[in-house]
Amino acid sequence: MPVDLSRMATRPGEEGGAVQIDSEIRCALTGRALRPDEAYWAPPLVTVRELVATIWKTLTTNPGNLGQALMSEQPNVPYAPESRQELARRRSTEQVKLLGLLLLIAAALIIPIMLLMR
Numbered sequence: 001m002p003v004d005l006s007r008m009a010t011r012p013g014e015e016g017g018a019v020q021i022d023s024e025i026r027c028a029l030t031g032r033a034l035r036p037d038e039a040y041w042a043p044p045l046v047t048v049r050e051l052v053a054t055i056w057k058t059l060t061t062n063p064g065n066l067g068q069a070l071m072s073e074q075p076n077v078p079y080a081p082e083s084r085q086e087l088a089r090r091r092s093t094e095q096v097k098l099l100g101l102l103l104l105i106a107a108a109l110i111i112p113i114m115l116l117m118r
Helices: 048-061 063-071 081-116
Strands: 040-042 077-079
Touching (some): 048 063
Antiparallel strands (some): 040 077
């Protein structure tokens, strides 16, 4: 499922004129209610599944929009301070998954070419 950027809260007054959407700030990872002064603001966690779904949906519906869908800056979302380590672990896991997927795609393209060159 693609990332729904319209539902994500952003810190008021941040560059881009962002306005807080929800009246209550909740951690994007744990769902715990937060005070505005304790929230750690960072870009949302995007999983490989969400990334692939977004790429596929954009390619099939509006291919000209792919660059904007992939390169546009995402609004920051709040995280609880104690969830920073978990967020970092999850981001690292998603990066490893993406690297593995890219290597698999590269191997699927290169191996047949190498076999044909023999």
